[in-house]
Amino acid sequence: MTTFFQLLIYGIQLGSVYALLALGYTMVYGIVGMINFAHGDFLMIGALSTVFLTTAFTNTTGTLSVLQVIAIILIAMIGTGLVGVIVEAVAYKPLRDRPRMTALITAVGVSMFLQNFPRALPFIGPNPRPFPRLFPLIQYNIGGVTITSTQLIMLVLSLLLMIILYYVVNKTPLGAQMRAVSMDKDAALLMGININIIISMTFFIGAALASSSGIFYASIYPQVDVYMGGWLGTKSFIAAVLGGIGDIRGAMLGGFILGISEIFATSINSNLGYMIGFIVLILILLFKPAGLLGKFSIEKV
Amino acid sequence: MKKASQLLLTILAIAVFLSACSTGSPATPAEPEPQADGEKTGETLKIGVVSPMSGPGATAGKYITNGVKLIEEKLKAEGGLLVGDTRYPIEFVYEDNEAKEETTTNVYQKLINQDKVIAIVGPDMSKAILAAGPIAQSAGVVAVGTFTTNEAVTQVGDYIFRACFIDPFQGRAAAKYAWDAGYKTAAVIYNNADAYSKGLYENFELAFTELGGKVVEVQAYSGSDIKDYNVQLTKIKAANPEVVFIPNMFTEIPLQVRQARELGITAPFVGGDSMDAPEVAQLAGFENIAGTAYVSAFSPDNPDPVAQEFVKAFNDAYGMNPNSNAVLAYEATLMILESIKNAATIDRKGIRDAMASLKDLHLPSGTITVGPDRNPIKGAAILMYNAEGVPEFVVNVNP
Numbered sequence: 165m166t167t168f169f170q171l172l173i174y175g176i177q178l179g180s181v182y183a184l185l186a187l188g189y190t191m192v193y194g195i196v197g198m199i200n201f202a203h204g205d206f207l208m209i210g211a212l213s214t215v216f217l218t219t220a221f222t223n224t225t226g227t228l229s230v231l232q233v234i235a236i237i238l239i240a241m242i243g244t245g246l247v248g249v250i251v252e253a254v255a256y257k258p259l260r261d262r263p264r265m266t267a268l269i270t271a272v273g274v275s276m277f278l279q280n281f282p283r284a285l286p287f288i289g290p291n292p293r294p295f296p297r298l299f300p301l302i303q304y305n306i307g308g309v310t311i312t313s314t315q316l317i318m319l320v321l322s323l324l325l326m327i328i329l330y331y332v333v334n335k336t337p338l339g340a341q342m343r344a345v346s347m348d349k350d351a352a353l354l355m356g357i358n359i360n361i362i363i364s365m366t367f368f369i370g371a372a373l374a375s376s377s378g379i380f381y382a383s384i385y386p387q388v389d390v391y392m393g394g395w396l397g398t399k400s401f402i403a404a405v406l407g408g409i410g411d412i413r414g415a416m417l418g419g420f421i422l423g424i425s426e427i428f429a430t431s432i433n434s435n436l437g438y439m440i441g442f443i444v445l446i447l448i449l450l451f452k453p454a455g456l457l458g459k460f461s462i463e464k465v
Numbered sequence: 466m467k468k469a470s471q472l473l474l475t476i477l478a479i480a481v482f483l484s485a486c487s488t489g490s491p492a493t494p495a496e497p498e499p500q501a502d503g504e505k506t507g508e509t510l511k512i513g514v515v516s517p518m519s520g521p522g523a524t525a526g527k528y529i530t531n532g533v534k535l536i537e538e539k540l541k542a543e544g545g546l547l548v549g550d551t552r553y554p555i556e557f558v559y560e561d562n563e564a565k566e567e568t569t570t571n572v573y574q575k576l577i578n579q580d581k582v583i584a585i586v587g588p589d590m591s592k593a594i595l596a597a598g599p600i601a602q603s604a605g606v607v608a609v610g611t612f613t614t615n616e617a618v619t620q621v622g623d624y625i626f627r628a629c630f631i632d633p634f635q636g637r638a639a640a641k642y643a644w645d646a647g648y649k650t651a652a653v654i655y656n657n658a659d660a661y662s663k664g665l666y667e668n669f670e671l672a673f674t675e676l677g678g679k680v681v682e683v684q685a686y687s688g689s690d691i692k693d694y695n696v697q698l699t700k701i702k703a704a705n706p707e708v709v710f711i712p713n714m715f716t717e718i719p720l721q722v723r724q725a726r727e728l729g730i731t732a733p734f735v736g737g738d739s740m741d742a743p744e745v746a747q748l749a750g751f752e753n754i755a756g757t758a759y760v761s762a763f764s765p766d767n768p769d770p771v772a773q774e775f776v777k778a779f780n781d782a783y784g785m786n787p788n789s790n791a792v793l794a795y796e797a798t799l800m801i802l803e804s805i806k807n808a809a810t811i812d813r814k815g816i817r818d819a820m821a822s823l824k825d826l827h828l829p830s831g832t833i834t835v836g837p838d839r840n841p842i843k844g845a846a847i848l849m850y851n852a853e854g855v856p857e858f859v860v861n862v863n864p
Contacts, residue, residue, distance in 0.1 A: 167699075174695045292716055294748050303727075310728070385692040387720055387748055395690035430686070430696045435657055437696075438687040 166308040171427050177315050177384060179423025180322040184377035185400035186407065186415035187329060188370030194410035195346045195366045198264060201271040202251060203374055204397015205278035208390060210244045210375025211295065211382040212282065218296040233298050237379055241372040248371025249364045251278075257360075275394070283390045295386035298379070318380045325376055326416055329369065333412060342366060346410075406445055408458025417456055421448075506545070507553040510811070512801060513576035514557055515587035515597075516611075516794070517564035525589055525790045529611060530559060531783050532791035533586060535775075536798050538782070548806050555802075562588050566596035573597040577604045583813055584609070584801045589790060591615035598625045607817050609800055611793040612762075619839040624817055626839045628797035629789075632661060635737045635760045636668025636712065638845040638862045642758060643708050643735050644676040645860075651678060652706035652732075654697050654721060656713050657685040665712030665737045681706050689714055698725050712737040719748030726753045738762060741789065746854030755852045758859060762789040763830040764846040766858035775829040796828045800835075831861060 185207055192200045217236045221228060228236075255274050259267045282288040302313040333339040344352040345362045353359055381396070382388050399422065407418025425444045430437030448456060516529035537557050540546060545554040558580045560572035569588055576582045577600065584607040588594055594610040595618060601608040602622030610618055610627040614635075619625050630638075643651060651673055656662040670680045682704035684697035698721070701709060709732050711721055718740055725734075733756045740759035765776045765786040775795065779787040787795070801816065803826055808815035823835040831844035844863040848856040 170699065171696065174693065178693055291744060292719075292748060294719075294750075301727075312727070381692075385720055386723065387692070387716075389716070427693070427696055431700075434684045434686060434697050434700075438691075 167431075169307075169309045171431050172424065173309065173311055173315065175424030175427035176319065176420065177423070178427060179420035180319055181377050181381045181384075181396070181419075182400045182403045182423050183416045183419025184322050184325065184373050184380070185396060186404040186419045187326070187412060188374045189401050189404040190407070190409050190412060190415040191342075191366050191370050193404070194412075195342055196256070196260075196363055198256065198267040199271065199401070200256075200367075200370070201268070201397065201401075202274040202278055203370065204393035204395075204400065205275050206244050206248055206371040206374035206393070207378035207381065207396055208388075208393035209247055209278065209282075209371075210240050210378035211388045211392065212288065212378075212390070213243055213375075214240045214298070214379050214382070215293060215295060215388055218298070222296075228298070236298065237376065240379060241375045244375030244378075245368040245372035248367040248374075251371075252364060252367040257363075275397070279390050279394065288390065290390060292387050292389040295382040295388050297386070298383060314383055318383060322377070322380060325373060329373065330412060332369075338362075338365065402442075402445055406448055406455055408452075408455030411455070411457045414455055414457035421456075503550065504547070505551045507548070507551040507811070509554045509556050510546070510805065511556045511558055511580050511582040512798070513572075513580065513582040513585040513587075514559045514794075514798075515562050515569060515572055515576070515585060515593075516559075516589060518559070518561035519563055525564075525612075526561070528788050528791040529587060529589060529794040531779070532787065532794035533557060533559075533798050535778055535782055535795060536802070546802055546805060548811065553805070553811070558582060562593055564588075564590060564593065566593055569593040569597040570600060573600045573608075577601065577606050582606065583805075583811075584816055586794060586797045586801065587611050589613065589793070591618050594618055594625070595621065598622065601625065605813050605817070607801065607804070607813065607820055609797040609820075611797050612790060623821070623839070626797075626800070626820055626835065626841075628793045628800060628833075628841060629762055630843055630845055631840050632664045633668040634864060635845065636665040636670075637672040637864070638760045638847070639665070639710060639712070639735050639737065640669045640672035640676060640678070641862050642760070642847045642860070643710070644673060644678055645862075646708075646758075648708040649678055650681045650704075650706045651708045651710055652682040652684070652701040652704055653680060653710045654684045654686070654694065654701060654713070655711075656688065656717065658688040659714065661737070661739070662712050662714070666710070669710050669712065689717055691717075692720055694721050694724050695728065698728050698730060701725075702728055702730050706732055708732055709734050711735070713739065715739050715742040715745050718745055719750075719754075722749040722753050722757065726750075733757060735759065738789070741848070741856070746850055746856075751850075751852060751854040754850045754854060756849065758847055758849040759856075760862070761846045761848050761856075763787070763792040764848055764856075764858040767829070767846060767861065768858075769829070769831070769861075771827050772829040792829050796830065796833070799828060800826065800833070831863070 188203045214236055217239055221232050221236060251274055255270050256267055259270055283290045299314045299317045304311050333342060341357045341362050344357055345359055403418035403422045404415045406422060407414030429440030514533050516526040517523060518526040540555050545552040558576060560576060562569040562572055576585055585601060586609055589612040591613040594613045598621035602624045605624060607624050612629050613627050614629050614632050616631050618627055653666050655666040673680055682701050684700055686697060711718055711734050722734060736759040738761050741761050746754045804816045804819040805811060807819040821835060826833050833841045833843040836842050842864055844861045846861055847859040849859045851857050
């Protein structure tokens with residue numbers, strides 16, 4: 165039983181990273197109807213900028229206060245959000261009325277650019293670098309189950325962010341506009357909604373969430389390099405599909421399911437663990453092809 | 466090591482390549498010195514040196530060229546290589562293979578057909594010599610790979626040699642070290658998607674069990690993208706081994722070490738030569754990595770007089786310590802020179818036969834004998850990270 169809870173904690177920890185990242189995929193898909201394969205790289209930008217911000221802050225004071233940590237996270241999130249807005253404006257906006265395939269291929273290109281441009285910069289480069297400790301590390305032992313303060317803080321913060329997002333989308337005027345654009349772009353335009361701003365906001369929020377998941381991810385696995393977003397992005401995309409792409413609750417659910425099943429499968433057999441995680445995905449999609457919470461929409465031709 | 470060295474070199478070299486441009490240096494033919502008394506001057510012998518002088522492997526190329534240049538300078542001062550009573554001027558032809566297979570085949574063609582070299586040193590990567598080896602084999606030119614640790618390299622043909630130990634030996638060396646250090650039980654965490662990691666693990670388990678030890682837990686993970694080893698490490702912790710073998714990539718080891726320590730695993734770690742990267746200690750944290758030992762081709766702290774002489778000469782010439790690339794290139798060149806001395810006839814065939822029976826040649830990294838499968842029988846150095854994250858020489862392990 166102890167092992168079960170310990171594994172559950174690891175699963176939730178990994179799942180919350182997938183979930184935060186999957187939110188960005190699902191939001192962009194729901195509103196613009198495209199899959200932003202560069203989304204995982206926003207995670208890398210968030211983590212990497214945190215490394216540099218921490219260096220900058222630490223130089224002046226020596227240690228980091230709680231306020232500074234909050235400031236670092238906020239600056240990193242806003243900065244990455246702006247990168248998301250710029251990426252959308254430069255790479256995706258001109259292609260908005262083109263076939264979806266065009267935007268998809270562009271997204272792959274943007275992803276490669278976001279990985280290789282920082283790599284080519286001499287002060288970043290391809291080498292992995294250590295991630296600073298933003299949160300205190302205290303180990304708690306509850307009935308044989310070890311949980312660290314970093315895990316707790318991370319979990320609380322990511323749940324908080326998900327709740328805020330859910331509130332913004334469902335209860336605010338901005339959220340109403342977003343949902344309107346998601347339902348019917350042209351009708352929303354006729355209702356006087358500025359689609360450009362809504363799409364920019366979507367990318368901003370998605371990239372900022374990716375940035376926060378990057379910070380959380382690097383806090384538990386403290387090693388950052390320019391390629392870290394690639395594989396994580398793929399996994400989170402799977403999580404988004406699993407939960408039903410386009411649905412915010414689905415992304416959260418999918419993230420946790422993927423994280424937890426991956427950990428448990430690895431525990432059963434470390435050789436096959438990875439594969440079993442994907443079998444879960446296939447099984448769910450076999451029985452619910454639109455994902456757990458997804459709704460089928462008939463494509464208009 | 467192939468994969469590890471490639472990854473590391475790629476990473477290092479891109480940085481270097483961006484800040485400074487190509488390190489390519491033109492070959493300068495050795496001018497024969499005025500003839501000494503009673504000595505005859507033979508014809509100039511050419512030796513090709515293939516290494517990545519530009520592109521992602523440029524750092525390795527620099528070390529390799531420097532290692533060979535050390536010998537070139539010495540030979541130039543002496544006027545050539547003395548074989549019996551004849552002094553043969555030696556000319557080194559340096560070629561850049563850009564760490565690519567296709568470029569390696571091109572420069573092999575050039576060296577063999579145009580420059581008419583009698584032997585080739587390098588390249589340093591298994592994949593490159595695997596691609597170009599058949600050219601040397603069919604032309605009957607000895608090629609000595611430097612850091613080409615993949616077992617298949619010398620299976621290309623009887624003209625292909627290498628200066629380094631092979632991957633299986635690393636696993637055995639690690640097992641021998643662990644056993645000699647007094648550990649009776651071991652656990653392993655390895656990457657089952659990586660031939661290097663898997664090969665080291667299998668040979669470690671084999672040798673450790675043979676010695677009388679017991680491998681109490683084996684855990685795998687699937688690929689370098691995995692960052693969470695908590696599940697595997699929890700199981701290892703439960704098995705309570707005295708030592709943990711981690712034959713993984715230098716990008717994976719730091720997180721494994723960190724997570725293991727956070728989980729409360731106090732057993733020391735032992736790894737392969739992929740751990741020979743400056744980033745490992747920094748990423749893992751000095752307090753976590755301290756006491757971790759690994760197998761390496763060479764240590765500049767090796768107290769052996771031949772090793773120390775080489776380290777000093779290298780330092781005097783270039784102001785830095787030689788790394789494994791430099792020492793292996795240096796040794797590959799000395800293996801060729803020794804074979805020229807021992808050859809019945811100084812030609813490509815004669816050198817091959819002499820090299821195949823090379824025995825007890827004392828080189829910086831230890832005494833080397835070329836085995837029947839053209840793999841050198843030589844020792845490995847065990848290094849251990851100290852509390853400041855600096856690897857220190859512990860002991861030499863001989864096969």
